[in-house]
Every structure is written in C-alpha cells, then in structure tokens.
Amino acid sequence: MTNNYDLIIVGAGIMASSLAYNLYKDGYTGKIALFEKDNKYEYSSTPRSEGGIRQTFSTEVNIRMSQYSYQVYKKFEEEMAFDGENAQINFNENGYLYLLDKKSMPIFEDILKTQEKLGVKTKFMNQRETQSFFPEINVEDLVGSVFDPEAGNADPYSVLQAYIRKIREYGISFIYEEVETILTERNKAIGIQTTNGDKYFAPIVVNAAGPWSGDLSAKIGLEIPVKPLRRQLFSIDTQLKFQNEIPFTFDPTGLHFRSERSKVVVGWANDVPYGYNFHLEKSFFEEEIWPVLAARSSHFEQLKLENGWTGLYDYNYIDQNAIIGGHPDMGGYFIVSGFSGHGFQHAPAAGKALSELIRLGKFETMDVSSLSVERFKTNELVIETAVY
Structure with a gap:
C-alpha cells in the first residue's frame, strides 16, 4: 500500500465524504485518502445526528448553503444509485x-x-x-x-453510506487508522502520522475530524474554536x-x-x-x-x-458557524468543521465549496468566504440568530 497521496482527509464522516465525492465529480484527478479511526462509525457524529434539512437561517451564507444542499438531497437517491439501484435515504419533506x-x-x-x-x-x-x-x-x-x-429530514447513516459506496466506486482510498497528528515542514502541511507511527504524505491535508478537529489542529499549534x-x-x-x-x-x-x-x-x-x-x-x-x-x-x-x-x-464556541477554507498560517492545510449542529444539512454545499477552493483557488457556486478561519482574527464574525 502506498503512503503517498495528493490529498489526505482526516475523518470519513459526511463532511469528508461529501468533499471527496465533489472533488472526483468536479474533475480532480489526484489520489485521495480518507483516514477514519472509527471503522464502525459507532461514535461518528453523522449517524448520531437527527438529519434535519432546512433553509430557515438568518444569514445569507447559511441560506445559500441550505438552498444548494436542499436541491442535492432532493435528487440524492438517484444521483447516488449503485449497481443500478437508487440509494434510499428516507428524505421526508414534511417541513x-x-x-x-x-x-x-x-x-x-x-x-x-x-x-x-x-x-x-x-x-x-x-x-x-x-x-x-x-x-x-x-x-x-x-x-x-x-x-x-x-x-x-433524512436518514444520516443512509446518506453517509451512499456517499461511501460511491466514492469507493471511484477508487478513493479509506484507511481505518487513527491520526495522531498532521505532519508539517516550513509552515506547510506534508501529511499525517497515525497513532501506530505510520506516516502518510500529501501536499494537501484537510481537517474534517468533526468534534475532534479542534484538538487535532491544536497539535500543530493552530488553534481553531471547535470543541x-x-x-x-x-x-x-x-x-x-x-x-x-x-x-x-x-x-x-x-x-x-x-x-x-x-x-x-x-x-x-x-x-x-x-x-x-x-x-x-x-x-x-x-x-x-x-x-x-x-x-x-x-x-x-x-x-x-x-x-x-x-x-x-463540532461546536464553534465563538459564533456557532462553520469554518471552511485554508489556514493562512499553514500552506496546504484546509479545515471543514465547526458547524455546531447544522453540518448534516450543509454537507453537500460544504463539500462542493471546498472542492472548488482546493481545485480552483476560489469559490464559484456559492461564496462562503465569510466562513474562513481568518474571521476570528479580524472579528468579522458570522452571527446566526436562527440557530437551534
């Protein structure tokens, strides 16, 4: 098994899976590996979530992400068809x-x-x-x-499994090992090291570790407000x-x-x-x-x-909104975390947006630049009054 990839994602829940799916669909040709410590997803946030899908937010960025994701979920079962059969996610559009x-x-x-x-x-x-x-x-x-x-609402576990089946079909690697830390060199991410000491290398590392993302980032001296x-x-x-x-x-x-x-x-x-x-x-x-x-x-x-x-x-204790984008102090290090309870419903949009940023260096489908990690330094917070 190779230890060299073009892009490593830490985590294999719905954020990581949506990102991997969108990267492939959008034409990314590099080798991708997802690292997940919980191979049965027993404690993963995705299958334990309630699966709510709504558009009733107060900020434009959250509404735009909701509108995009809503359209994805409406067509999700057909889009994620596998071996000729539609996925079943029990999307109940009951309002x-x-x-x-x-x-x-x-x-x-x-x-x-x-x-x-x-x-x-x-x-x-x-x-x-x-x-x-x-x-x-x-x-x-x-x-x-x-x-x-x-x-x-939809069934989160079924959505996650549909993503996983699809990206496995695309040849994307899943490695069920726990990531101990992100490897860096001269202010650039160069890979990850697992708890058993194995090292895997890639010029791009994405922190999609959900509730564990804050602790992971702190290990390389980059605090993000996620607990x-x-x-x-x-x-x-x-x-x-x-x-x-x-x-x-x-x-x-x-x-x-x-x-x-x-x-x-x-x-x-x-x-x-x-x-x-x-x-x-x-x-x-x-x-x-x-x-x-x-x-x-x-x-x-x-x-x-x-x-x-x-x-x-993955609770953002400063403004309770997502963090999506690269870290200004570490080249090749990207974060998708901090959704504070609306991650499942925004996962399709978050995966699409970060895919564009990684491939193109900019957001095209929807502008989520207000959700960058830099906002905590500049105090340009995203205050969402419709948080539940």
Whole structure:
C-alpha cells in the first residue's frame, strides 16, 4: 500500500465524504485518502445526528448553503444509485414549523425579510391559523408560527453510506487508522502520522475530524474554536396519536419534536460542559423535557420513553458557524468543521465549496468566504440568530 497521496482527509464522516465525492465529480484527478479511526462509525457524529434539512437561517451564507444542499438531497437517491439501484435515504419533506411567542416574534420578523429576499418559501401563520394547522397543540402563549415547506429530514447513516459506496466506486482510498497528528515542514502541511507511527504524505491535508478537529489542529499549534459538545435525542411513544405527521417543530423554549414513523423524536439543547461524553441522561427528559412537552400538548401527558441516544456537535464556541477554507498560517492545510449542529444539512454545499477552493483557488457556486478561519482574527464574525 502506498503512503503517498495528493490529498489526505482526516475523518470519513459526511463532511469528508461529501468533499471527496465533489472533488472526483468536479474533475480532480489526484489520489485521495480518507483516514477514519472509527471503522464502525459507532461514535461518528453523522449517524448520531437527527438529519434535519432546512433553509430557515438568518444569514445569507447559511441560506445559500441550505438552498444548494436542499436541491442535492432532493435528487440524492438517484444521483447516488449503485449497481443500478437508487440509494434510499428516507428524505421526508414534511417541513419545519417554528412556534413563536411575543419574545421570539420580533426576531423572526427580521429573519423573514432576509429569507423572502433570498427566495426561501417560508409562510407566517397567525395564532388561529397555527391552531388549525396543528390542532393538538396549545397556542395560548403563541402569537403565531412560521412554516418552511421545503424542509424535513433524512436518514444520516443512509446518506453517509451512499456517499461511501460511491466514492469507493471511484477508487478513493479509506484507511481505518487513527491520526495522531498532521505532519508539517516550513509552515506547510506534508501529511499525517497515525497513532501506530505510520506516516502518510500529501501536499494537501484537510481537517474534517468533526468534534475532534479542534484538538487535532491544536497539535500543530493552530488553534481553531471547535470543541466537542454533547446533544441528546429521545424517542417516545404517545398514548394519544396525532392526527397528522408532525413536522420538525420548534417550541419557543428551544425544545423540538417531530414524527419518526409511529414515534416522536424529541430534543433540547441543555447546558453541558465540553467533552467527549456520550452518556444519556434519562432524568433530563423526565424532569425537564416532559413537562414542557405536556404543556404544549395534552397528547404528551401520557407517553413512554422508548429509547434515546447522544451525539457530539463540532461546536464553534465563538459564533456557532462553520469554518471552511485554508489556514493562512499553514500552506496546504484546509479545515471543514465547526458547524455546531447544522453540518448534516450543509454537507453537500460544504463539500462542493471546498472542492472548488482546493481545485480552483476560489469559490464559484456559492461564496462562503465569510466562513474562513481568518474571521476570528479580524472579528468579522458570522452571527446566526436562527440557530437551534
């Protein structure tokens, strides 16, 4: 097996796979290798994510990335066909619903103006219309809601596996070893070294290590503001069934819930310390989430907690937005990380954008230059008010 490549990607989750796929599709002819320490993807963030896909952001760069990715996911099953059969990713275009109270309504009024300008098809509903749209919920504290019809969710693991099958078909290498550090020489990336001491060389190294990307970058003296942050999801079964399938619904408290076949998936971002923690706190559901659910709908008063799982955000603790691009202090070193919970939905766009930057030295399809790592030095932060 050769130890020399033209481009090495650290990580083989959805960001790395999207990048590798786009590089090949866009005409890159160099040899590519993806390094992944978790060959079963047991702790990978991709299969542990909820798979939400939405366009309802407040900044142009995130909306543009969402619009591009949405179109990719709509055609994904056909595009990722393998051995004559379409991929199956269970893309459920059931929409996103944002319940608004007096406090959140002014924020969304500004967001809606930006979304309308950029062609996002969101619809505002007053309190009465919201009740008609979702009869089972309590709307007494609400002034209305916003519905995004071109949104929903897909199965993250199926999407990842479809990418992997396709890029394997293209001859791209997967090496299931843990990367210890990035090798550098005279302020240039020259490869990686694994934990067992093996060295692999390439003039381009991409850090797509997700929650581990901050620690990896720090090993070569280049701090990026990314830390692992645990999030929890719970699957419940209600005794009373809802009349219609529940869209991806966000409560003013920050809690969210949606249908998943005959069950309901629920999540809420509570304050936890940074770290590689996969412990599921059922008490958090029972003591914090359940009362809020029951207050929103009597259908949640009697339920059974079926199961739950945790996953890690690659959390950008400065402005909670992606980092995409090369590092100005290290030639050949690129980063795609820090998505802070919207990585799955932006993966097609991020892979496309970074592919263009690596091949052409510029962004063409969409300008994501505002997401460069330099913004933390210049304090030109990307402030996204529609973060969930």
